[in-house]
Amino acid sequence: MLKNRLRTPWIWLVAIVVLVAGCVAPTGDAPAMEEDAAMESMGSGSLTIGIRNVDYDTFDPHASAFTQAAYVFRNIFDRLIYLDDNANYVAGLATAWEASDDATEWTLTLRDDVTFHDGSALTAGVVKFNFDRMKDPATESKQAGPLLGSYTGSEVIDDTTLKVTFETPYALFPFALSSPFMGIVSQQAVEEHGDNFTDALTGSGPFKFVSEIPGNEVVLERNDDYNWGPSIFHEGPAHLESVVFRFILEEEARLSALETGEILIIDEVPPAAVDRVQGNPDTSVLGAPKVGLARGIHFNTTYPPTDDIRMRQAFMHAIDREEIDQIVFKGVYPVAYQLLTRGVKFYDASFENMFPYDPERSVELLEEMGYTEINDDGYRMKDGEVLSLFHATFPGYVAELPAEVIQAQLKRVGIEFLVNVMTGTAMMDGMASMDSTFNTALIGTYSPDPGLFLDRMYHSSTLGTRNWSKWANDELDALLRRGLETGDEAERAEIYAEVQRIINENALGAGIYANVSIFGVSSKVDGFRFDPYAHPEIFDVSITE
Numbered sequence: 139m140l141k142n143r144l145r146t147p148w149i150w151l152v153a154i155v156v157l158v159a160g161c162v163a164p165t166g167d168a169p170a171m172e173e174d175a176a177m178e179s180m181g182s183g184s185l186t187i188g189i190r191n192v193d194y195d196t197f198d199p200h201a202s203a204f205t206q207a208a209y210v211f212r213n214i215f216d217r218l219i220y221l222d223d224n225a226n227y228v229a230g231l232a233t234a235w236e237a238s239d240d241a242t243e244w245t246l247t248l249r250d251d252v253t254f255h256d257g258s259a260l261t262a263g264v265v266k267f268n269f270d271r272m273k274d275p276a277t278e279s280k281q282a283g284p285l286l287g288s289y290t291g292s293e294v295i296d297d298t299t300l301k302v303t304f305e306t307p308y309a310l311f312p313f314a315l316s317s318p319f320m321g322i323v324s325q326q327a328v329e330e331h332g333d334n335f336t337d338a339l340t341g342s343g344p345f346k347f348v349s350e351i352p353g354n355e356v357v358l359e360r361n362d363d364y365n366w367g368p369s370i371f372h373e374g375p376a377h378l379e380s381v382v383f384r385f386i387l388e389e390e391a392r393l394s395a396l397e398t399g400e401i402l403i404i405d406e407v408p409p410a411a412v413d414r415v416q417g418n419p420d421t422s423v424l425g426a427p428k429v430g431l432a433r434g435i436h437f438n439t440t441y442p443p444t445d446d447i448r449m450r451q452a453f454m455h456a457i458d459r460e461e462i463d464q465i466v467f468k469g470v471y472p473v474a475y476q477l478l479t480r481g482v483k484f485y486d487a488s489f490e491n492m493f494p495y496d497p498e499r500s501v502e503l504l505e506e507m508g509y510t511e512i513n514d515d516g517y518r519m520k521d522g523e524v525l526s527l528f529h530a531t532f533p534g535y536v537a538e539l540p541a542e543v544i545q546a547q548l549k550r551v552g553i554e555f556l557v558n559v560m561t562g563t564a565m566m567d568g569m570a571s572m573d574s575t576f577n578t579a580l581i582g583t584y585s586p587d588p589g590l591f592l593d594r595m596y597h598s599s600t601l602g603t604r605n606w607s608k609w610a611n612d613e614l615d616a617l618l619r620r621g622l623e624t625g626d627e628a629e630r631a632e633i634y635a636e637v638q639r640i641i642n643e644n645a646l647g648a649g650i651y652a653n654v655s656i657f658g659v660s661s662k663v664d665g666f667r668f669d670p671y672a673h674p675e676i677f678d679v680s681i682t683e
Contacts, residue, residue: 215321474649
């Protein structure tokens with residue numbers, strides 16, 4: 139059985155993640171400290187974490203789009219609101235938040251004892267600066283700006299009170315504030331360093347930025363003055379004196395570094411190596427499902443031939459998810475049968491079987507489109523042109539190997555699938571461009587609540603930025619906005635059932651697998667846990683010899 143020191147509703151058995159529908163992503167609890175002396179006796183030292191992603195964009199939370207960049211900067215920048223194990227709101231830099239009757243205005247009350255790493259104080263004016271910066275087009279925000287929805291401005295009432303205004307009701311504003319991408323930066327540091335802020339990342343979090351060697355490592359040191367963490371963590375500064383995030387793309391190199399003790403935590407343990415890590419008495423595997431948008435194929439609905447719904451349907455009938463799961467993920471990563479993952483809020487299982495594996499139906503659709511000729515290579519042709527799709531993906535087995543299996547599956551029905559490996563930034567920006575010539579891309583994002591990521595992916599206002607399918611209409615726009623405006627859970631369930639219906643009926647994308655945070659952890663590490671976004675929490679971590 140996989141070792142899991144987390145208290146969680148998710149069950150791990152024989153290297154297989156068994157998902158329980160309807161649960162939110164787990165965080166688990168760090169071992170409770172019954173006595174102050176017990177906490178004092180815990181080790182400190184330096185922790186090195188091996189991270190796969192070497193092509194992250196930036197550690198400026200307001201500009202970044204990358205989950206694994208958030209693994210780093212979430213320790214530098216505090217948030218206004220946090221989530222507990224059950225995704226309930228917990229006070230962070232904000233001690234209270236209250237909405238007007240129509241949820242177009244929110245009043246935030248802030249702590250009065252917070253200082254940034256540069257010595258400047260947290261004030262309502264600083265938070266206003268942060269919100270304005272997130273929405274400033276010059277920031278080119280990928281996550282934070284869209285998370286602010288229809289933000290129109292903020293009014294400073296006094297040093298600890300800020301009134302935030304939206305053009306339309308925004309019931310999910312507190313949830314948006316819990317995202318690591320909404321981290322609060324030092325206004326003084328941004329104004330001092332300008333475009334070079336990424337060289338002097340300054341927040342109020344439990345760790346201070348020391349240095350970055352791009353694509354290699356980031357070094358953080360403990361903020362000894364930290365005493366305003368949310369109640370879900372221990373009081374006072376972090377146990378660790380420093381943290382080093384080392385970026386290692388090669389799976390075997392990460393595994394070897396864990397096994398030799400050079401690195402104490404690694405991410406993305408390959409499924410084939412789970413038993414190896416579990417079988418080592420000095421290491422264990424800990425994990426949490428990344429509920430939200432499954433990693434899957436997103437179609438460009440404006441570029442031929444994926445502008446034809448029959449092509450998208452044929453593609454979806456031609457892929458065998460179970461085969462991908464067994465060949466690539468060995469049953470460790472759960473199969474995704476639509477773009478949303480099981481376990482995300484408002485998931486509707488009735489859409490799971492809309493496009494079952496059916497290569498005969500795929501061939502029928504392709505022939506209906508006129509692709510009846512077969513060339514010597516086995517690919518379908520129409521008017522002398524090969525049926526070819528340009529697919530964009532990023533480096534690593536979690537992206538490249540599924541693409542290779544899909545390539546073979548599509549060839550069985552006569553579709554040429556050209557796999558192009560590029561940086562994650564190039565993939566997402568290229569797919570989002572309104573003149574994109576990409577037909578498909580492998581994309582996923584994670585959140586216990588689908589409202590915010592579905593809005594920024596499918597609302598017409600995000601065309602050219604994060605609407606990768608480039609498919610939008612008035613009905614979908616209205617539903618997405620209603621989902622953000624109401625706090626009524628029954629109404630939201632109905633809204634997101636309709637949203638899922640539109641996405642599936644128009645074949646906008648094919649879920650392939652539900653991503654999972656699978657970390658290898660040394661036995662010397664205590665207190666490691668995950669948050670509801672399945673991000674690693676290291677504030678409570680200590681090292682014992």
